Amino acid sequence: EEVDKEVQVFFKESFAFHKKLSSKVSETLKDRISDFKAIMPNVMDLGNPNIRARHWEKLFKLINENYYNDMPFSLSFLIKAGIMSHKDAVQETSASASGEAQLEDSLEKIRKGWEKQAF
Numbered sequence: 001e002e003v004d005k006e007v008q009v010f011f012k013e014s015f016a017f018h019k020k021l022s023s024k025v026s027e028t029l030k031d032r033i034s035d036f037k038a039i040m041p042n043v044m045d046l047g048n049p050n051i052r053a054r055h056w057e058k059l060f061k062l063i064n065e066n067y068y069n070d071m072p073f074s075l076s077f078l079i080k081a082g083i084m085s086h087k088d089a090v091q092e093t094s095a096s097a098s099g100e101a102q103l104e105d106s107l108e109k110i111r112k113g114w115e116k117q118a119f
Contacts, residue, residue, distance in 0.1 A: 004040050011037050042087050043075065045094035050101035055093050062086045 014033045018026035046059075053069045060067035063081040083090060 001044075004044060007033065007037050007040055039079075039084050042084055042090050045090050046075065046078065046083070048094040048097055050097040051094060052097065052100075055097045058093055059083065059086075059090065062089055
């Protein structure tokens with residue numbers, strides 16, 4: 001969320017900067033920040049800490065890449081591979097990962113509660 005806020009600030013500042021200078025450099029800066037701002041929702045979804053290996057496997061299949069556990073990769077790699085063409089699938093996968101994490105937490109609490117029971 002902090003990165004998203006910073007991008008919003010950068011966008012406003014770059015827009016004002018371009019209005020003031022009206023140069024090719026300021027226009028390029030404004031356009032690049034605007035492009036990044038447009039993909040921020042998916043960047044946030046990809047940064048979901050609840051995404052597990054099974055979710056990454058699903059996302060990597062969308063971009064025709066192989067995934068293996070603990071594989072190092074970057075946002076830049078995913079973007080170059082075309083993950084932003086699958087915005088809906090990324091959003092659904094991130095939402096599923098969050099929902100699954102909530103279920104796992106609930107099940108763990110139930111399991112611990114039953115462990116304490118004496119019959």
